Amino acid sequence: MKQLTAKYNIDFMGRRKLAVIISLVVIVFSIGSLIGRGLNFGIDFTGGVLVEVGYDGAADLSGIRTSLGSGGFADAQVQNFGAASEVLIRLLPREGEENGKLAEDIMSLLRQSDASVELRRVEFVGPQVGEELAERGGTAMIFALLMILAYIMLRFQWKFAVGAVAALIHDVIITMGLFSIFQLPFDLSVLAAVLAVIGYSLNDTIVVFDRIRENFRGVRKGTAMEIANTSINQMLARSIITSGTTLLVLASLFLLGGEAVRGFSTALIFGIVVGTYSSIYTATIVALALNVTPQDLMVPKKEDLIDELP
Numbered sequence: 001m002k003q004l005t006a007k008y009n010i011d012f013m014g015r016r017k018l019a020v021i022i023s024l025v026v027i028v029f030s031i032g033s034l035i036g037r038g039l040n041f042g043i044d045f046t047g048g049v050l051v052e053v054g055y056d057g058a059a060d061l062s063g064i065r066t067s068l069g070s071g072g073f074a075d076a077q078v079q080n081f082g083a084a085s086e087v088l089i090r091l092l093p094r095e096g097e098e099n100g101k102l103a104e105d106i107m108s109l110l111r112q113s114d115a116s117v118e119l120r121r122v123e124f125v126g127p128q129v130g131e132e133l134a135e136r137g138g139t140a141m142i143f144a145l146l147m148i149l150a151y152i153m154l155r156f157q158w159k160f161a162v163g164a165v166a167a168l169i170h171d172v173i174i175t176m177g178l179f180s181i182f183q184l185p186f187d188l189s190v191l192a193a194v195l196a197v198i199g200y201s202l203n204d205t206i207v208v209f210d211r212i213r214e215n216f217r218g219v220r221k222g223t224a225m226e227i228a229n230t231s232i233n234q235m236l237a238r239s240i241i242t243s244g245t246t247l248l249v250l251a252s253l254f255l256l257g258g259e260a261v262r263g264f265s266t267a268l269i270f271g272i273v274v275g276t277y278s279s280i281y282t283a284t285i286v287a288l289a290l291n292v293t294p295q296d297l298m299v300p301k302k303e304d305l306i307d308e309l310p
Contacts, residue, residue, distance in 0.1 A: 010236070012280060013229045013288075019281040023170060030177020039180050042090070042187030042263075043123070049091040049102050052121040053110060058084040063113060071109040082258035086120070137191045141172065144198055156209055163287035164205045167278040171201045175271045189264040197271030200246075204239060204279035211235050212284070216293075224293055228284050243276045 043050050061078050064087060068076045073091060081088035091102060103122045110117045145165055152161035175194055179186050211231040222230070247269060254265040 010233055011229060012232050013225050013284075016281065016285050019277075020285065023278075023282060026177070027170065027173055030173050030180065033177055033180040034173075037180055037183065039176065039186040040183045042185045042190075044188040045186070046092060048124075050121075050123040051089040051091075051103050051106055051119070052081060053087050053089065053107070054118045054120050055085045055087070055114060056116045059087045061087070064089075064110065067109050067113050068106065071105065073106065073109070076106075079259060082260065088259065137188075141195065141198070144195065145169070148198070148202055152206070152209075155206075156213065157292070159287050159290040159292040160209050160283075162290060163283040163285075164202065164209070166286045167205055167275075167283035168198050168201055170278050170282045171197055171271060171275050174274050175267055178270050179267070184266065185263055187263060189261070190267045193264045193267035193271065196268060197275055200268075200272055201275030201278060204242075204275060205283045207238065208232060208235050208279050208284065209287075224288060224291075228288060232280055232284065239276055239279070243272055246272055 059080065061080065065076070065078050068074070068078070068089070075092060077090040079088055080086060089106060091106075103119075107117070107119055145168055148168065149161050149165045152164045172194060175197055176186075178184070179190065184190075208231065211234055212228055215227045215231050215234075216224075250265050250269045250272070253261050254269060257265060
């Protein structure tokens, strides 16, 4: 703990060029994957049929895939859901076929291999509903960024607002790029995690900006770059402790929470790491690139009005 609360003197801003290069490279790969491969949308967005079944013992996923493939469901996604005996099967919507009939056909195929299999849950999502959810999710993300821009402009100054929004866009692109590159399922829980990453990263950025503002007003010597570097070092212990404890909780969810929260915890773990990095580098570098100065954050002086005596 003493090491965490010790005073640091790391030259973060001296490595800003390297940080910019790394961010640009990762963003280019993320955007390229999002355009080229796209996201592996879950049933929440694509629509289709979700069937959850249970076995007496551990389920043979490869055998289940073989049985479904022989019955004309080669495109079915099969995975464990929580316990090894629980299986989740996802099917894309098919034109001219009823969703209820698809679920019945799947159960018939599975019972040919194991008569003890039980149907636990069936969910149907129409393609129009999925498309509407995708549009509303994107709209919510854009609206959140615009409101954040307005909030920071009122609380700080427009140069800091641009830096904060740039950091949030940086975090969203890279987090979604991870899901595109590795083709991890992207569903509503992951979208909620991305929105949560925006909030977490914003909170971290505001804490750094608050300290920069205090030092701009209190420190009379040093350039804006030096004052920003000092401010980041002063907040480093807080960032390490906050991010570390949050990651411990998310790691527990990832390892013990099962498939239901796997995507959610994955997005948050990666997003918090990227968000902490962007709060230190991206947000501050953009604000400094816009030539923010101590004068931008000075409290305006109030002139005393003296009433003239008649």
